[in-house]
Amino acid sequence: MSEQTPKDVIDFIREQEIRMVDLRFIDMLGAWQHFTVPAHELSEEAFEEGFGFDGSSVRGWKTINASDMLVIPDATSAKVDPFMEVPTLVLLGNAADTITRGDYERCPRSLAARAEEYLRSTGIADTCFVGPEAEFFTFDDVRYESSPQRSFYALDSDLGHWNSAREEFPNLAYKIRHKGGYVPVPPADAHHDLRTEMVLTLEELGIVVERQHMEVATGGQAEIDIRYDSLLSQADKITWFKYVIKNVARRAGKTATFMPKPLFGDNGNGMHTHMSLWKDGQPLFAGEQYAGLSELALHFVAGILQHAPALCAFTNPTTNSYKRLVPGFEAPVNLAYSSRNRSAAIRIPTYSSSPKAIRIEFRTPDPACNPYLAFSALMLAGLDGIQKRMDPGEPLDKDIYSLTPEELAGVPSVPASLEGALDALEADHEFLLAGDVFSRDLLDAWISWKRGNEIGEVRSRPHPHEFSLYFDC
16 A cells, blocks of 8 residues: 555545554564554544654653653555454554654654655665565474573474474474575475465565575574565565564464574574665666676675674664674674675675666674664665775685684674674764764664663673583582
8 A cells, every 4th residue: 555645544444344443663672562543533634643652661762751752654554454353454653752743763664764865865876675584483382581590491393403302192203403494395394384374474465575485493494585675665564574474473373583593503593684776767786896786886885894883783783693693604794795605794696687686685684673773774884885985895705714814814793792783883873873864862772772771681690501611610
């Protein structure tokens, strides 16, 4: 319903006998929030007046003494929810201030809209296309606890290699070996039909899927790729994507997670992010330079590499993210670019020579990120590289594992921790303030939340493995 007006939405509700309207907005950390009103409460005026809610109860937003906020629904975002028992129309919205009625500066969705406006204002391009590849695990049982005297987690999967000896009466032995899950056929791929159900549900919502398959790790890792789209629209779609994956899994009696590193000793969940700039319907990244790139594209690459440590604060925003970003496991920790080296942070896909297919792939992000913030930050970094004509240096086409310590010392890497990424963001953030896309208020709130509610909380707790290391010291 991308061209729908408020009147069109009201007419659709009547024609389809929609009973409820679900108002959804994205919080600062990237989680959907919602409240629901009967369909008769949605009028054309509501698309301008909005609906009130308590902003002090949303993580990282308002204080209790200034809690009133509005969500302004976007008519073009209307979709029928595929999971609600009663016919329900979903409208995405932007958070707004009740006094000024302007966009709330910590609202990620309005920030992404500002990012697109800024891109057009530069005259460099009018569209930034984004294609994320979000990986996830589907487990059968998840238990965890973190209390003063006990801390543990326990995961289980019907495909987990650790269950190869479990009494299943009968155990048919089709378990996935560690690092052995990439694209086998059934019966080893026992989740094929489940992923197909996810694909069909996504396509019912108008989200075009390009492929689905098992991924490398044992224990039910998977990937479903959706077709590229413009920045804001793709951020909306990846949020719907996560909602669909989780709810289809739940309907099947399973649970899905986009946590970057739920399993020790095997691959984690990445979200390789493909990007390209276009203007007047023409691709700008195709050219005669390295791997078929244009000079503009190489400047874009240089901007991302230059700002990558700070970008990690948004593209890899959890303490768990840095359990994935370690050498090995095809981990994209090296801040370099290459047409074929998957350990480089930026890969130039070479599957097609068509100018329209030329793009860059930033491999570092993970699906725990807030897509509105991550995609916007990546585009701003690339634009900074273009505007300052940054040089990305030489590509890293060598096998990273064959490099000598001296050679490897010359290749910069991503931060080793979330704290390191936040330190980098504090030192390097001016590029995010271009066009008033990000604000200092949001950056301060982000850093404060991450340090106080995540880094500090994890740092102060004993880790279960520390008992293996130190209890008898």
